[in-house]
Amino acid sequence: MKHGDGKRVVRILVIIGTRPEAIKLAPVIRRLQCHADVAVRVCLTGQHRELLSQGLADFHLHADHNLDLMQDGQSVNDMVARVLAAMSTVLNQERPDWVVVQGDTSSAIAAALAAFHHGVRVAHVEAGLRTGDPNQPWPEEINRRLIAQLAHLHFAPTPSAKHNLEREGIAPSAIEVCGNTVIDALLLAQNLGDENIAPTAADPHQKLILCTLHRRENLTPERLSQVETALKVLVAEHDCHIVFPFHPNPALADTVARLRDFHPRLRMIAPLSYVPFVRLMMQASLILTDSGGIQEEAAYLGKPVLIMRTSTERPEVLEGDAILVGTDEKAIITAVTKILQSPHPIHRPTGTFDTLGTGGAASLIVQRLMAEESAPT
Numbered sequence: 416m417k418h419g420d421g422k423r424v425v426r427i428l429v430i431i432g433t434r435p436e437a438i439k440l441a442p443v444i445r446r447l448q449c450h451a452d453v454a455v456r457v458c459l460t461g462q463h464r465e466l467l468s469q470g471l472a473d474f475h476l477h478a479d480h481n482l483d484l485m486q487d488g489q490s491v492n493d494m495v496a497r498v499l500a501a502m503s504t505v506l507n508q509e510r511p512d513w514v515v516v517q518g519d520t521s522s523a524i525a526a527a528l529a530a531f532h533h534g535v536r537v538a539h540v541e542a543g544l545r546t547g548d549p550n551q552p553w554p555e556e557i558n559r560r561l562i563a564q565l566a567h568l569h570f571a572p573t574p575s576a577k578h579n580l581e582r583e584g585i586a587p588s589a590i591e592v593c594g595n596t597v598i599d600a601l602l603l604a605q606n607l608g609d610e611n612i613a614p615t616a617a618d619p620h621q622k623l624i625l626c627t628l629h630r631r632e633n634l635t636p637e638r639l640s641q642v643e644t645a646l647k648v649l650v651a652e653h654d655c656h657i658v659f660p661f662h663p664n665p666a667l668a669d670t671v672a673r674l675r676d677f678h679p680r681l682r683m684i685a686p687l688s689y690v691p692f693v694r695l696m697m698q699a700s701l702i703l704t705d706s707g708g709i710q711e712e713a714a715y716l717g718k719p720v721l722i723m724r725t726s727t728e729r730p731e732v733l734e735g736d737a738i739l740v741g742t743d744e745k746a747i748i749t750a751v752t753k754i755l756q757s758p759h760p761i762h763r764p765t766g767t768f769d770t771l772g773t774g775g776a777a778s779l780i781v782q783r784l785m786a787e788e789s790a791p792t
């Protein structure tokens with residue numbers, strides 16, 4: 416495609432499957448939209464239907480394609496197969512120069528493979544994260560490794576992510592260390608804030624624990640029961656509030672129902688769109704989570720974060736105020752109590768932990784994509 420003056424326009428197709436992909440790609444899409452020589456198109460797979468539209472809404476972005484592929488009870492194989500098949504039509508229609516995928520979802524691996532089959536170059540945002548364990552998180556760890564083999568450009572958030580890619584044989588010249596786009600998103604969300612949004616914390620004078628839990632590995636009856644007991648003990652023993660925005664996953668339903676009626680200071684709420692969720696993180700005294708993105712956001716916001724997993728693909732956060740606590744009820748209670756009872760300030764000022772980036776990732780990504788286009792072939 417060319418401008419009226421004959422200058423070539425670079426066609427970039429951005430694929431989004433889930434809420435975190437929407438949040439982390441929104442800053443990249445906004446940057447691409449501002450570039451005169453780029454035609455950017457957005458394709459949603461619909462892997463997370465409601466959460467995905469929440470992820471996009473606050474950034475005022477719209478999709479050009481919505482494949483709406485999620486079906487109840489769909490397996491990982493079904494999802495991957497459906498995205499792979501549906502992408503051919505989109506790729507034939509759009510004929511992009513680049514497909515941009517983010518992270519490690521079924522949508523990202525299927526779209527990257529489809530692009531590869533069509534001879535379209537793939538740019539991978541948040542490349543190189545590894546736990547080293549194929550089953551942690553499952554299937555995301557393997558998705559990340561496979562996407563690395565398919566991608567032409569790898570946007571690594573940190574030097575350690577770059578190192579992981581190099582160990583797998585990726586040429587250093589194909590890797591750009593740019594920080595994590597989640598920090599760009601966080602800063603955008605702080606500026607996009609609507610002052611009319613109702614405060615989400617119950618009492619600003621009481622300590623607030625923000626809890627989220629959704630990893631597939633944690634949704635077993637044993638682990639859910641441990642976390643449930645820990646939350647019940649914590650709210651009963653401490654003068655704190657717990658707010659738990661829960662994923663609409665049927666595996667969580669019974670736990671949610673029991674916790675909802677347990678205590679007035681323990682609030683089970685529907686997932687929030689990004690801006691109010693960022694507000695809630697900023698109000699929190701500590702965050703208890705198994706989410707990947709929230710680990711990164713908490714680190715930047717200077718919040719202590721207890722990770723309900725045994726490993727993290729984001730080892731940098733452990734240099735800040737993050738602790739791998741797992742899902743054992745006693746471990747959770749001990750770690751939370753220690754933080755709540757600490758006589759010292761439990762926060763760092765926002766932005767002082769800058770290992771994951773300072774908000775310039777999207778700009779670097781767009782610069783590198785455009786440099787790649789003007790490089791002699």
Ligand SMILES: CC(=O)N[C@H]1[C@@H](OP(=O)(O)OP(=O)(O)OC[C@H]2O[C@@H](n3ccc(=O)[nH]c3=O)[C@H](O)[C@@H]2O)O[C@H](CO)[C@@H](O)[C@@H]1O
Binds near residue numbers: 434519597627685693
């Ligand atoms: C452990 C793991 O493999 N996680 C992957 C997962 O994301 P991840 O585990 O981060 O997915 P989550 O569903 O927890 O989403 C986190 C994001 O949603 C926001 N939020 C959360 C709750 C809420 O009510 N409202 C809201 O807006 C958080 O601020 C955060 O930005 O997919 C991402 C996208 O490919 C990858 O980068 C991660 O590596």
